[in-house]
Amino acid sequence: MTCDEIRLLLHAYLDDELDAAQSAAVLAHLAGCAACTARYEDHARLREALAQPDLYRPAPDALRERWLASQPTAPVTARPRRGPIALALAAGFAGALLLTSPAWIDSLRAPGTADGALVAQAISGHLRSLQPQHLMDVVSSDRHTVKPWFEGRLDFSPQVKDLASQGFPLAGGRLDVVGGRSVAALVYRRHLHVINLFQWPDEVSEPRPRMIRQHGYAAIEWSADGMRYVAVSDLGEGELQEFVRDFREGAALR
Amino acid sequence: MPANPFARPSQEAATSVRFEAEVLPWLDAAYNLARWLVRNDADAQDVVQESLLRALRYFGSFHGGDARVWLLAIVRNTCYTLHARHAPEGRHASLDDEALALPDDCPSPEALTLLAVDVGSLRQALERLPPPLREMIVLRELEECSYKEIATVTGQKIGTVMSRLARARERLRAELSHPTTEAGRHDVR
Numbered sequence: 001m002t003c004d005e006i007r008l009l010l011h012a013y014l015d016d017e018l019d020a021a022q023s024a025a026v027l028a029h030l031a032g033c034a035a036c037t038a039r040y041e042d043h044a045r046l047r048e049a050l051a052q053p054d055l056y057r058p059a060p061d062a063l064r065e066r067w068l069a070s071q072p073t074a075p076v077t078a079r080p081r082r083g084p085i086a087l088a089l090a091a092g093f094a095g096a097l098l099l100t101s102p103a104w105i106d107s108l109r110a111p112g113t114a115d116g117a118l119v120a121q122a123i124s125g126h127l128r129s130l131q132p133q134h135l136m137d138v139v140s141s142d143r144h145t146v147k148p149w150f151e152g153r154l155d156f157s158p159q160v161k162d163l164a165s166q167g168f169p170l171a172g173g174r175l176d177v178v179g180g181r182s183v184a185a186l187v188y189r190r191h192l193h194v195i196n197l198f199q200w201p202d203e204v205s206e207p208r209p210r211m212i213r214q215h216g217y218a219a220i221e222w223s224a225d226g227m228r229y230v231a232v233s234d235l236g237e238g239e240l241q242e243f244v245r246d247f248r249e250g251a252a253l254r
Numbered sequence: 255m256p257a258n259p260f261a262r263p264s265q266e267a268a269t270s271v272r273f274e275a276e277v278l279p280w281l282d283a284a285y286n287l288a289r290w291l292v293r294n295d296a297d298a299q300d301v302v303q304e305s306l307l308r309a310l311r312y313f314g315s316f317h318g319g320d321a322r323v324w325l326l327a328i329v330r331n332t333c334y335t336l337h338a339r340h341a342p343e344g345r346h347a348s349l350d351d352e353a354l355a356l357p358d359d360c361p362s363p364e365a366l367t368l369l370a371v372d373v374g375s376l377r378q379a380l381e382r383l384p385p386p387l388r389e390m391i392v393l394r395e396l397e398e399c400s401y402k403e404i405a406t407v408t409g410q411k412i413g414t415v416m417s418r419l420a421r422a423r424e425r426l427r428a429e430l431s432h433p434t435t436e437a438g439r440h441d442v443r
Contacts, residue, residue, distance in 0.1 A: 011420040
């Protein structure tokens with residue numbers, strides 16, 4: 001082989017991408033060519049240098065928390081470098097276990113209930129509502145218009161509160177389906193963001209609000225006075241918590 | 255086809271669990287590729303966020319295979335669609351490979367001795383590579399993809415992967431050997 005051919009092939013050799021015959025040919029050439037050997041050694045050194053962990057850019061915590069369960073999980077960047085494939089596979093598997101941490105499972109399968117599935121459906125409902133024409137069946141910032149609209153459409157009377165002065169103006173409402181039943185979905189706004197507040201009657205008493213993150217969206221669910229609520233938005237956790245607090249403390253329309 | 259938003263709830267929940275288990279473990283890989291391609295944190299976060307939303311939307315059409323390679327391909331496409339300015343030439347298969355060759359005025363490779371391989375120098379040299387070459391190094395050296403995986407992620411032939419990777423390494427070697435000779439160097443300082 002000529003030096004020109006080796007210039008290309010020595011990279012594939014370095015990457016262990018050559019078959020046995022080609023590898024032998026590269027080795028044979030290197031044994032007799034000082035220039036190619038020097039180049040090979042440089043590239044081997046460069047390759048080792050590029051394996052320095054500081055060059056790897058793992059996902060920042062903000063992104064991680066957005067997509068994974070609310071508990072921060074251990075970083076999974078500790079993939080063994082240049083290790084045997086079995087080790088890499090094992091690390092990948094361990095990483096998968098770490099990422100599907102108990103926090104996520106808890107939030108999906110609370111003991112004895114299907115809460116997580118309901119919240120997942122509420123988040124799906126939120127996503128669906130963002131498609132054109134899907135957000136609102138009744139468009140009004142006036143709770144005295146929105147609340148009566150639900151009469152006769154639902155077998156319960158949803159709580160509708162005016163939170164405009166807290167910075168969460170009511171935009172309207174629509175019917176949605178969660179857990180196989182019709183529920184009320186109130187649409188509030190915060191600047192350019194949309195908050196969907198789903199509610200339906202439920203015996204379960206779970207007054208403590210619970211934050212669930214899924215697919216980049218935050219959801220908070222809680223119960224009060226025989227009603228179950230799930231608020232979903234792409235707002236930050238803090239603002240969504242503020243919304244939930246304001247709603248819980250806000251005066252109900254009777 | 256996007257996943258049917260009206261799918262049965264149990265299917266949705268099952269899909270979520272599968273997505274968590276198969277795709278999200280590669281969040282770091284997704285970010286690493288995006289960060290090296292767009293070269294700043296805010297844009298990289300946007301790219302990964304959008305990529306994961308796309309991945310979720312199309313997850314129904316992902317039937318087995320290597321989820322990491324599948325996700326990296328989505329991230330790469332998203333980088334180039336959202337941030338065309340970062341890699342205008344990188345999107346086209348018609349890219350002139352000659353343009354990626356070493357400049358003629360470079361000393362012959364035989365005359366070079368690799369000097370600086372500290373993290374700072376490497377980072378700068380890598381960021382200066384044209385995107386079609388930079389992505390080769392990131393996928394091969396940082397993500398440790400095989401040539402076949404790189405070919406799948408970038409939609410190129412294995413032969414193209416091999417020659418671009420060789421060019422990318424020769425450029426890095428040249429940059430790191432003579433860090434002050436090439437014109438245009440000062441605009442990154």
